[in-house]
Amino acid sequence: MNKQEVALLSKxxxxxxxxRARLLKVVxxxxxxxxxxxxxxxxxxxxxxxxxxxxxxxxxxxxxxKDALESVQAVVE
Numbered sequence: 001m002n003k004q005e006v007a008l009l010s011k012x013x014x015x016x017x018x019x020r021a022r023l024l025k026v027v028x029x030x031x032x033x034x035x036x037x038x039x040x041x042x043x044x045x046x047x048x049x050x051x052x053x054x055x056x057x058x059x060x061x062x063x064x065x066k067d068a069l070e071s072v073q074a075v076v077e
Contacts, residue, residue: 028072
């Protein structure tokens, strides 16, 4: 591998890491929203979306969810 290829790969890895950080913040915010949502007060029209979001969050590996919550400085009780 030459220096140009290494530099290109390094830049791509940096872009992917930045994207991961942004996605973790989105996931963390979504997890906080789900955790603080009172299902009984949720409009019926939003129930399917809330259920899909909850199931998607629950399917994440524990370490990823932990990283996501940490990225938004959420307090886990």
